[in-house]
Amino acid sequence: MYCLARINSRRSFYIFILCTTMVTVTWFHQGPWFQNVYLYMQSNTELASSTSGENTAILRALHPIMTSLNWTRNRKSIGALKIKEHTEALKPCLSSSEIPKVRIDPRKNKTTLARVNAEIFGSMVRKVRHAAGTANKSLPSILMKRRSIQKAASSIDQTISKMNLAVDVDDYRVLPGGHWIPLSCRPLWKVAIVVGFRNRFQHLPIFLRHIVPLLKRQKLEFSIFISEQRNNLLFNKAMVMNIGFIEAMEFNDFDCVVFHDVDHLAMNVRNYYGCENMPKHFESGEPKWNWKLPYQELFGGAVGVTTSQFVEINGFPNVYWGWGGEDDDFYNRVVANGFKPSRPEGEIGYFDTIEHNSKDSSRLNIAKFCLQKQCAERMSTDGLSNLKYEPPTIELHPLYTNISVNIQRLPWNPKWKRCDTLDTMYSL
Numbered sequence: 001m002y003c004l005a006r007i008n009s010r011r012s013f014y015i016f017i018l019c020t021t022m023v024t025v026t027w028f029h030q031g032p033w034f035q036n037v038y039l040y041m042q043s044n045t046e047l048a049s050s051t052s053g054e055n056t057a058i059l060r061a062l063h064p065i066m067t068s069l070n071w072t073r074n075r076k077s078i079g080a081l082k083i084k085e086h087t088e089a090l091k092p093c094l095s096s097s098e099i100p101k102v103r104i105d106p107r108k109n110k111t112t113l114a115r116v117n118a119e120i121f122g123s124m125v126r127k128v129r130h131a132a133g134t135a136n137k138s139l140p141s142i143l144m145k146r147r148s149i150q151k152a153a154s155s156i157d158q159t160i161s162k163m164n165l166a167v168d169v170d171d172y173r174v175l176p177g178g179h180w181i182p183l184s185c186r187p188l189w190k191v192a193i194v195v196g197f198r199n200r201f202q203h204l205p206i207f208l209r210h211i212v213p214l215l216k217r218q219k220l221e222f223s224i225f226i227s228e229q230r231n232n233l234l235f236n237k238a239m240v241m242n243i244g245f246i247e248a249m250e251f252n253d254f255d256c257v258v259f260h261d262v263d264h265l266a267m268n269v270r271n272y273y274g275c276e277n278m279p280k281h282f283e284s285g286e287p288k289w290n291w292k293l294p295y296q297e298l299f300g301g302a303v304g305v306t307t308s309q310f311v312e313i314n315g316f317p318n319v320y321w322g323w324g325g326e327d328d329d330f331y332n333r334v335v336a337n338g339f340k341p342s343r344p345e346g347e348i349g350y351f352d353t354i355e356h357n358s359k360d361s362s363r364l365n366i367a368k369f370c371l372q373k374q375c376a377e378r379m380s381t382d383g384l385s386n387l388k389y390e391p392p393t394i395e396l397h398p399l400y401t402n403i404s405v406n407i408q409r410l411p412w413n414p415k416w417k418r419c420d421t422l423d424t425m426y427s428l
Contacts, residue, residue: 093185093219096272106210106265106352110202116209117398124169128176128398131165135176135396138163143394146250156251157223172216177396179223179252180216187221189274192254194244195262196237198229203262203354208399210265217269223251224400226262230393231406238316238326239407242387245310247394247403258282258304263354266302270348273304277342279334280304284349291350299334299341300327301351313337314383318410319371329371333379370419378416386410 121128142159157179166173171184181187193211197204204226215222227244229235241259248254256275264283271282282302285291305313313333320326334341343349392405412418 090184090186093182093187095188096270096274096276099218099270099272101348102269103347104210104214104265104267104269106267108206108265108352108354111205111209113205113208113397113399116205119209120212121167121169121174121398124167125398128167128169128174131167132176132396132398135160135163135165139394139396143250147391155253158252170216174398176398177223177251177401178212178399179221180212181221182219185219187219189220189276190252190255191215191220191222191273191275192245192248192252192257193222193224193260193273194241194248194257195224195226195260196229196241196244197226197262198235198240200262200356203356206354207260207262207265211260212399214266214269215273218273220274222273223248223254225251226400226402228402228404229407230404233407233409234321235323236318236321236407238320238330239318239387239389240405242315242318242384243389243392243405243407244403245315246384246387247392248401249307251401254307256304256306257310258302260302261300263356264301265352265354267350267352268344268348271344275304275306278304278306279309279339279341281341281343282349283351284344284346286351286353288353291347297328297331299331303327303330303341305334309334309337309339311384313339314379314385315387317371317378317382318387319378319382321409325371333383336379374417374419378413381413381415386413 117129118125138160139156142156146156157175157177160175160177166175168174168183171182173181173183175181193215195207208224211224225244225248227240227247229240244259245257248257256278258273264286266282273282280303281299282304283293283298285293286301313330316326317329317333320329331341388410389408390406392403395402395404
């Protein structure tokens with residue numbers, strides 16, 4: 001209840017921000033990490049974020065020089081591409097009610113990325129691989145321009161599309177980095193799939209083999225981003241998903257983001273990944289729980305939010321190092337901001353999971369229960385608002401965009417109550 005009172009008291013401030021013409025805030029961080037953050041909001045923007053007192057939340061986090069992000073919607077073109085072949089208006093793609101209720105038996109046998117590429121792209125696989133390789137050669141200069149003070153309004157996808165590297169596969173057009181755009185209809189939603197990732201290389205091709213055909217059957221426009229932690233610190237899935245969101249928005253103006261575990265496989269085509277009824281928890285049960293959930297507040301595995309909701313919520317918390325805790329904290333943020341999560345009923349929301357070795361107990365987050373008790377005091381100041389990270393290494397693959405980043409622990413805010421178990425956890 002305390003979390004709810006704290007955040008609801010801020011919602012009137014959100015309304016004030018949205019009604020203003022422009023707010024610009026710039027401040028600087030010292031040290032080799034992050035130089036500055038730039039906040040830019042217009043009266044017609046979907047996104048706003050704020051905090052009280054001396055701390056100001058960010059709308060945008062780039063590096064090394066921060067600039068504003070153009071959130072203007074442009075639905076006159078299909079995704080990032082203008083499909084010149086179509087002279088007549090395209091009909092809308094399938095709505096969620098038009099998608100057939102078809103059960104999927106996930107294939108969980110081991111495979112490789114090469115085999116999955118060949119299976120999904122068929123005879124076009126060489127052309128798709130060549131396009132990704134060519135795009136990667138130009139990507140450093142594209143990123144440099146996006147991150148410079150003279151940043152153009154064009155997204156990375158729009159810039160790459162002008163290089164004539166898109167490949168038609170079945171009834172989709174595919175950009176390097178795994179951006180799929182329907183050709184036969186006008187997509188209702190533009191979806192970013194963000195996967196928090198580390199050392200699950202045997203699971204990644206299985207996940208891609210499953211998720212890409214599913215999203216194609218739903219006639220969505222979508223991109224897949226693998227946000228990878230590149231060091232030996234305790235895994236911080238929440239922070240790498242925050243980074244995945246920030247970097248994904250550099251590629252395109254997505255309507256929503258689905259944060260997905262790499263070992264979770266949806267079992268019904270009707271489990272719609274479009275941006276309706278969000279925030280949304282896509283799962284209603286899985287085998288290890290006898291096709292139920294262990295508790296109704298569970299909010300992990302696969303969760304979706306609109307881009308505006310994610311910024312208003314202030315993203316995921318950054319303080320959870322080790323396995324566990326961040327999903328429940330994120331649920332508290334969602335509810336505290338006045339949102340009511342949705343969830344598919346019955347078998348539509350069933351997920352299967354890929355088996356893997358049990359988590360080493362030394363890698364568990366032993367401070368998670370203490371951190372969850374203090375969720376209210378951190379919501380506005382821990383998340384997108386204090387996110388700092390080194391420039392990531394970004395690589396375009398045929399089926400996905402890989403974002404590899406060397407994250408570090410952020411300074412502990414002296415206004416937060418410190419858990420006694422944190423020092424023990426950090427020493428692991």
